[in-house]
Amino acid sequence: TDCDDFALGDRVACGGAGYANHAEFIAIPKNLACNIPENVSFEDASYTTLGSIAMQGVRQANVRLGENVAVIGLGLLGQITVQLLKASGCNVVGLDIDQSLFEQAKKYGCDATYPSSTDFVKNVNAFTKGLGCDAVIITASTNSNEPMELAIQLARKKGRVVVVGAVGMNIQRSPFYQKELEITISCSYGPGRYDAFYEELGQDYPPAYVRWTENRNMQSFLELIAHGKMDVRSMTTHTFDIKNAVQAYEIITGKTQQKFLGILLKYPEIQYKNIKRTIELKKFEPKSNVKIAFLGAGTFGQTYLIPNLQKSGVDLLAVTTAEPATSQSAAKKFGFALSSTDSLEMINHKDVNAVFCATRHDTHAKFVIESIKAHKPVYVEKPLAVTFAELEEIDKAIKENDGRVMVGYNRRFSQPFVDMKKFFSERKSPMSLLYRVNAGYIPKNHWTQLPEQGGRIIGEACHFIDCMLFLTDSLPENIHAVSISTADNDMKNRDNVVITIKFSDGSVGTIQYLANGDKALPKEYCEVFCESTSAVMNDFRKLDLYRNAKQTQKTYDGRKGHLEEIFAVVDAIKQGKEMPISYEVLRAVSMATFEVEEKLDGGKF
Missing domain, CATH: 3.30.360.10 (Dihydrodipicolinate Reductase; domain 2)
Known part of the structure; x- marks a missing residue:
């Protein structure tokens, strides 16, 4: 790692779709990872992302000591939300159509639980001594409007409704108007989510202005576990080795009928000293004197470049992308023999004698220079370089190696x-x-x-x-x-x-x-x-x-000339x-x- 916040050997919890994947080896931007406290196990820390989502919902509800809060939906997010609310000093009532979840919720401190077969509103009104709920947090998942309609009835006048789960939102204005309710849709696990500057570039928000970012929510949740304020271990109902992951998904999708709450996937402990980043999908049988390594098989490359390379009659030897799944998918789709995430290795592959590059702009000069030094002609999508310094380095490489370069000015x-x-x-x-x-x-x-x-x-x-x-x-x-x-x-x-x-x-x-x-x-x-x-x-x-x-x-x-350009x-x-x-x-x-x-x-x- 090049990040000062972490050292080799640190145990970390991480999040982020497209980053924290189910895989043996992943690369995570620093704002989507945090250190695990010493007394927190990997198993417990695996709940960090879900816990942060629930925590952001509680923060959006702006709850205070002694307030009455209803949680609609007592699945995994709901159970975590109950614990967070109790840790915040709230009186909590849980509602769900599945009564088998009630015992678990009560174990976590839920003060009352009510099934759908009873009069929700009447019971909650009695629970709050006629005041209604100061806040209602929806952690259910359904296309139905019923959770929202119920939340409106449960909330007191000027109360707060926070939507964490994906529920129907086709609701009337008048009930909100009559009660002057606040409605908030909680965004994942906090400020910074979906902001490329925060998540990908590591630009943090100042704590004085954004106290609880997604990363600080993750840290806070881990600290609650470390201090014994959050029990996630008892939520784990199943554990599978990664090789048996299909069984886990069969339970989740209902193909295998079993009650479940939290399902963990375990990975074998492997020393990742020499990570294999290239796989052979088929035996390479050359038919042309041009054997291509294609770097960066994104939408543009797969639409305008690779199909035209196929038409040109070259041999598609290797394809590389940042994501293994994308590389393998492109390799199978277009018939590449090798799928890789290591562009430099493919440039220097002994059988590759031409390189085509359609990666992100800031990598172009690097791969052009490497190709020239390997004495291989290189086609690169525009731009050739993003700085004058990069262009000078390309000048030098061409002069010293008699390099041949083409830019995709189609x-x-x-x-x-x-x-x-x-x-x-x-x-x-x-x-x-x-x-x-x-x-x-x-x-x-x-x-x-x-x-x-x-x-x-x-x-x-x-x-x-x-x-x-x-x-x-x-x-x-x-x-x-x-x-x-x-x-x-x-x-x-x-x-x-x-x-x-x-x-x-x-x-x-x-x-x-x-x-x-x-x-x-x-x-x-x-x-x-x-x-x-x-x-x-x-x-x-x-x-x-x-x-x-x-x-x-x-x-x-x-x-716009892509085919003619590639042929030329x-x-x-x-x-x-x-x-x-x-x-x-x-x-x-x-x-x-x-x-x-x-x-x-x-x-x-």
């Missing part, structure tokens, strides 16, 4: 752009170009917006800069860029940018990269003017050509030729995006 390979360039092929004068991009809104916390991922200019606007280099056959000479301010606090100013580029042949191009447009407007529109001749491309579906007072219109299917790259690899786009041009595009960023920051590049 638009120049599309038929509309090929036809447009041909239309102006005999020009003698500079061109005037306009490229308007209705890029669409992306939240600030989307991974592409993070500084280490380069942002949208470096990460996407590079496409349109490359298109202009393609049409002009010229490199940028001077760049100017401005952004507009927006009243939308969730939208970055540099999501709306106008870029002007003066090219070495005298051409001038303007790129309007905008996120504040309407979704109904087609995404891309390009106009070119030169020598009393004009061309207008509309979203890769239509190209209008104007010359000698005549208009010619061509129509297309909307494809594969051909270059097979023939040992230079890549379809020279490194000089690839580098110029990256440099242009860096200069745009610099100009938007108010500085000189």
Whole structure:
């Protein structure tokens, strides 16, 4: 671990869908893990995530000493909630349709329990001496509205209703209005949940302003167990070895009829010194002289790149992703022989002789450099690099190893752009170009917006800069860029940018990269003017050509050149030729995006 909060050998409890998976080996961001106190067993600590969910519900209820609280639903979350409420000094009444859960709830201190066969409201009213419940916490799971309707009846005037479980919410306004009830939907295990900056990047909230984050809720729950204030051990009704996990799920789904509450999965104790991160799914039988390692089989790679590689006739040798299940799924779907989570190992695999990379932006330069050093041609999705320092490292690697690199600037390979360039092929004068991009809104916390991922200019606007280099056959000479301010606090100013580029042949191009447009407007529109001749491309579906007072219109299917690009790259690899786009041009595009960023920051590049 590179995290100062933990050391090798620490016992930790962790959470987070996609991180705290049922697996022998997992990697967890620091805010989704916490140390287990010495006197708490692994078995008890395994309840930490559920306990934190229940704890957040109790915190949202804002309960006080001596208050009357009803818990609707006495399953696992409900049983934990009962204990938390008793630890908070509350009088607790539990309600459930399954009376077999009552004994357990009473063991945990529940003051009263009532089945559905009795008059809930009458009994709870008697329990509260006619006051009604100060708070009602719903931990049931059902599509029915009944838990919400019941909560409204149980709560006193100005009472509080907290929804922890997934229940029907098709409710009337008038009962809430008449009682002035507060209704709160508790979000998982606390502040920070679903915030990428908190969960993935480890940016904590100051305790003075957010006292109970999801991580601090996890710590608090473990401390309650350590101090004997929380009994989770008696909730465990079944324990299975991981190899028998199917039996556990058969009980949960009802396929095996058994009463259950908490089910634990046990893993064998293994020393993870040499973790095997690559598995062979089938024997590799080469049929081509191009044997591919594909890094990063996400949605884009599986939609636009791998299918086209299949059509090109290359051998799909290895695929890697961060998640083993994703890698194995992609390998089986497309016929890769090897499934791996170790990209560096696959780059250096003895049988791999070409690398295709579609990982997150901040890894591109690293994998490009590693591929070049391994003397293997590499195709990488844009951007080539996210910083000037990375680009310099690539420069050095190419110079020292005579490397071959291609970046996924597919638009120049599309038929509309090929036809447009041909239309102006005999020009003698500079061109005037306009490229308007209705890029669409992306939240600030989307991974592409993070500084280490380069942002949208470096990460996407590079496409349109490359298109202009393609049409002009010229490199940028001077760049100017401005952004507009927006009243939308969730939208970055540099999501709306106008870029002007003066090219070495005298051409001038303007790129309007905008996120504040309407979704109904087609995404891309390009106009070119030169020598009393004009061309207008509309979203890769239509190209209008104007010359000698005549208009010619061509129509297309909307494809953006991915297939043609892949075929051109594969051909270059097979023939040992230079890549379809020279490194000089690839580098110029990256440099242009860096200069745009610099100009938007108010500085000189």
